[in-house]
Amino acid sequence: MNSKNQFKTIFRFELGNYFKNKVFVGTTIVLMILLSVIMFFPKISGLVKGSSDDREQKILLLSSEDPTLTQMAQTAFEKAFPDYQITITDPDAADIRSKINDGTADCGFLLQDAQNYTYFVKNLSMYDANPEIADQILRGISEIKAMTEAGLSPERAGSILATEVSHTVEATGKDQSQNFFYTYIMIFALYMVILLYGQMVSTSVATEKSSRAMELLVTSADPVKMMFGKVLAACLAGLVQLLCVFGTAFLLFNLTRDDWADNQIVTSIFDIPLHLLLFMLIFFILGFLIYAFLYGAVGSTVSKLEDINTAIMPITFLFIIAFIVVMTALGSGEVDNLPMMVCSFIPFTSPMAMFTRIAMSTVPSWQITISIAILAVSVCGTGVLAARIYRVGVLLYGTTPKPAEVLRMIWKGR
Known part of the structure; x- marks a missing residue:
């Protein structure tokens, strides 16, 4: 089997597992139903109020x-x-x-x-x-x-x-009050998806390793293709789930737009500008991939499923720290402070930090380009490194090896 067919086979197999997973499908359906109820809530509450309230x-x-x-x-x-x-x-x-x-x-x-x-x-x-x-x-x-x-x-x-004073506000850059809500939702969605699917990737790898079938597969297939197939399948599954959930919300919002006319929060969320939506997808996908590769690599070094939470804890802490920095800046409105500037160019924090700055401030084009370039290169590099760790890790049993030990094995060509 050539490398191209290996990737396709692994990608289709992993993607099929997600779509056949009853928890995955059930969670998606429940979220779609829940959002449907929420979007129709003003209409439903208006009918209930109109039929039950005798006073106008x-x-x-x-x-x-x-x-x-x-x-x-x-x-x-x-x-x-x-x-x-x-x-x-x-x-x-x-x-x-x-x-x-x-x-x-x-x-x-x-x-x-x-x-x-x-x-x-x-x-x-x-x-x-x-x-x-x-x-x-x-x-x-x-x-x-x-x-x-x-x-x-x-x-x-x-x-x-009764003398009235009129005024006009002209923002030469961004209106933070207008962009705050969908920025918050993107950051929170990225936070939840990375933690959820990252752990699913690491658990999947550890489960396959425990079956010992991986010993044969890893010696006959390219570990880079295997790692990229697993991670990209998880990424696509996550995007499909988010598309179903938020697509349902967007469709129902347009059907009930008049009922939400007085709710500035909801209308601002669904009126996100196209260029911000594109930046959101770019940083969302790249941010997910870099953490998913790390979770998959760490999962390959674990011999027992119960050790996964301990093994992935450093990665989770890294992501939580980035989340706290961004949410603190978002809450204060000072999104161009020094910590955010630094985090905008660190690949593990830039998906949230740079997108927040783009949505809430005026960022020079060169900074955006450099941030995306660093993140994209880091994703590829992390993917290749994760594949090599994966090849070594799935053959290790017993005590979870330390990072230095794994890197030394990779260096020696094991």
Whole structure:
């Protein structure tokens, strides 16, 4: 069998194993169904809400012993709370509390004066911003009162406070708020896929080694073809799985785009620019390959399956450190700091670091070219080295050899 046929045979065999794996297929289907439910959630929740909610609008109770304050607050509250029906009620705390508890109203404000009030709500959400909005309203009312007491008419005071300021923001580079979410998803997806499929590659190699059939196969087949066949099959299987999952999400998003119109996070994720999508694929594939080769090489040196986690721990720690550096920079917004600049040219960290900088900052073309070139050459070099370690490792049994010992065997031509 020539080398070309060897690669095809190994590649097809390994790829077939993934597609026949019930866990692989089942996980893909479950994720597709889960994303389908998520994408249709606004439509489903709208139908459920429309059929179960007798009130068209949420009700906000407003009360005060000062009629003038009540009138001024009502006008301001109606503009500030468009989703609520503002209802004036008696300034009785027990009555307001009772109406909220029995579901007659959703929340209520009892104004002692323009500087003090009590906010009533049954279950206080951690995202409830109603008190902050009320603070701004009452602060404005207090300022109007102070101006009128100083001699200005209420109309003049109101017009002064209602003065609007407009502004225009022009980003000459990248808008980080727009690119943050799909950058985060790419980094997180790369993190999960590398850890998952990397361990699958190392486990597959260790399992074959334990059968002793590899002793015959490794002596009759080119180890480079075997290693590249295994890793590329795992890479393609991972890409197919991601394509099924995210392809389903993209298709359903376009079917329910109107339901997500008000959700900037979701719309920004699916409106990723084409050039960023291409960079994402490049760094995703190259990043996966370099770590998969390392995982496969380490898996070949393990004699027992239970030793895999210990053997691959240094590689996993290396990847986690890179992940932490990138996520820290992403969270702070300082993606061009020194650690990120250095990580952009180190092949084990550049898939995440350089893509993050491309998406969140303005990176010179020469830096991108050098980073991709270093990463591509490193993938090829790591693949060849992993194949040689693979050829030596599958013939070693007993105690897992140390890296220096494996390299020495490779150097001696074993």
